[in-house]
Amino acid sequence: MANPQGDRAAPVPDAVHRRRWLILTVLMFSLLIVVLDNSILNVALKTIATPPPHGLGASQSQLEWAVNSYTLVFAGVLFTAGVLGDRIGRRKALVFGMALFGLGSLLAAFADTPAQLVAFRALMGFGGAFVMPATLAVLINVFDRAEQPRAIGIWVGSVGVAIAAGPITGGLLLAHFWWGSVFLINIPVVLTGLAAMLLIIPESRDPAPGRLDPLGVVLSVVGLVLLVYGIIKGGQIADFTDPWVLASIAAGLCVLALFVLHEKRSSHPAMEVSYFRNPAFTAAIAAVSLVFFALMGVTFFSVFYLQSVRGLTPFESGLLLLPLAITQLFFAPQARRVVERYGARAVCTVSMVAVAVPLAGFGFMDEHTPIWQLELLYFVMGSGMAFSMPPVTTSIMQTLPREKAGSGSAINNTFRQVGGALGVAVLGSVLSATYRSAVHDELAVLPARLRHAAGESIEATLAIAGRMGPAGRTLVEPAKDAYVHAMHVTAFGAAAVALAGAGIVAVFLPGRTAPVEGTAPAAKEPVTAGESGDQVGR
Structure with a gap:
């Protein structure tokens, strides 16, 4: 595969090279808070639904849009934010995004109505859309090509840690403070991150961006x-x-x-469509989309399995996600070594199968399955993610010229975000429809006006059963059985999607390649952090 960066890329300047790992720490810090906040909110939804003063009295629809307004704005603006970062400077985009994210967090913490919370979450999504692509673009511009796979592995690992740390952090905060603390905790982190960005991160941009589109x-x-x-x-x-x-x-x-x-x-x-003519680039994009389609859908149903079926608290269910985070934290930075030995195609194919197997494993779990089996599934799933995401992300970023790192990162993250949204929507719909069908006959004991509402979800069924007192207890076990059945159907669907991703990378990703000693063709002269923009040489 021809590499547009090529060996003509000038080395990263010494002043930046010496600080590259410190810069990566700041980038991880920035990414962590954006990803963590999205998962931390899920824990607080039930509290926000309670009437004032303990919550906002939000309806189910308002709660969904408190989550979805962030996703909608984030995904819609993500590509444009990456392109603008290439043009105006990635550090400027990062600082702007973090500041806006912090402002949205502050306003959300003190929202008086559900409508305000939805609006402020959208503002946070707008800021987050500038942060995520800028972190990966800066990474590409401060690390030499040989070190990029390791750095990207650490970057990917930090995402996994944030996803798992959110429920744990949220559970601890809600045990001691009001619901707004899940947003207010962002403020000191944002202020520290902004100071570190201005002092440590060098500026970089596309030196010849051309006219705006x-x-x-x-x-x-x-x-x-x-x-x-x-x-x-x-x-x-x-x-x-x-x-x-x-x-x-x-x-x-x-x-x-x-x-x-x-x-x-x-x-x-704004985007070179010709990038997609490269089979490796397109395959990597498809793999990212399909893996997050499957992963986000399973994350969605596993939360209700743990809390509604198994009866665990949000904090306890968050702790069970630790194997998913720990494996990515430790294994993702090591993925490059395995790829160097066996090739990206073999490693990504095997690791994506390793993601599919535990997804299918959820199809055999029930209310009494030992917790250690669940932890084993999360361990295997996290390991598969750790060894698949860094190589495909590296494939995407190293296919593009370095001066287009922002738009390349935005393409990667846009497809991941859309894939995740599709996973929650499609697999969530499969889960809901299967559950409603499985529990339909059991709800015949309810008045007609309550049947439809009770069949919406296991939470709705259990809530209505709870209000009925002793008479409602007969609905509890059938509801759990119906949900477990729906989870099985959804899990097998998610596993099939992950296997489809494995098939794509098996066919189109490059195999094991020897290091290139000569020069590779380059469509454009690449740019380094030192050659672009107002580098900070502290």
């Missing part, structure tokens, strides 16, 4: 927002045949098709 930017934002909105709404109402859902998804796909056509014809495109 305003039409391309508008088309990408509108297309992604419409697509993600349709996906979220379809999952929310568990009906992808709803006219509004179909119209939103279709309109989003049409606008994105116009975006691709415009980019192909533009003399100054």
Whole structure:
């Protein structure tokens, strides 16, 4: 595979090279808070649903949009944020995003109504969209090519840690403070991160960005927002045949098709569509999307399995995710060594199968399955993620010229975000529909006005059963059995998606390649941190 960065890339300047691991620590710090906050909110949803003064009295729909408003804005703006980072400077984009994320967190902590919380979460998503692509783009510009796989492995590992640490942190905060503390905890972290960014991170940008592509930017934002909105709404109402859902998804796909056509014809495109002609690049993008489709869908149903079926607290269920985090923390930085020995194709194929196997393993669990078996599944799943995500992310980033690192990172993260949103929506709909069908006959004992509401989810069934007193106890075990059955169906579907990803990388990713000694062809002269922008040489 020809490498657009190539060996013509000038080495990273000594002043930056000496601080590269400190810079990576700051980048991880920035990424950690953005990813952690998304998972920490899930723990607080039940508290936010309680009436004031303990909560906001949010309805189920308002709670869903408190989560989804972040995802919608984040995914819609992500690509544009990466492109702007290449143009105005990645450190500027990082500082802007962190500051906006901090402001949104402060406002969300003191929101008075559910509507305000939804709006402030959207503001946080806007800020987060500038942070995530900038962290990976800066990483590519401060590490030499030979060290990039290891650095990307650490970057990927920090994402896994954040996903697992969120529920644990949220459980601890809610045990001692009010619900707003899950947002207020971000403020000291953001302030510390901003100071570290200004002092430590060097500036870098595309030295020849060309003219801005305003039409391309508008088309990408509108297309992604419409697509993600349709996906979220379809999952929310568990009906992808709803006219509004179909119209939103279709309109989003049409606008994105116009975006691709415009980019192909533009003399100054925001995104080089030609990147997708490289099979390795396209395969890596597909692998990221499919893995997060499966992973986010399973994360969604496993929370209810642990809390509603097994009766664990949010804090206890968060602790059970530790193997998922620890494996990524320790194994992801080591993935490059395995890839050097066996090749990206073999490593990614085997590791994605290792993700699929524990997903299928959920299809054999029930209410009384020993916890150690669950922990084993999380360990294998985390290991598979740790050895698959760094190589595919490296493949994506090293396929592109270094001066396009921001847009490349945004492409990677956009497909991951859309894949995750699809996973929650599609697999969540499968879970909901299967549960409703399985529990339907058992709900015949309820008044007609309560049957539909009780069949929406296991939480709704158990809540209504609880209000019925002793008479409602007959619904508890059937509801748990119905949910376990629905989880089995959903788990096998998720495993099939992960196996599809394994098949794609097995065919299209490059195998084991020897280090290149000569020069590789380069479409453009690459840029290093020292050659671009106002480098900070402290």
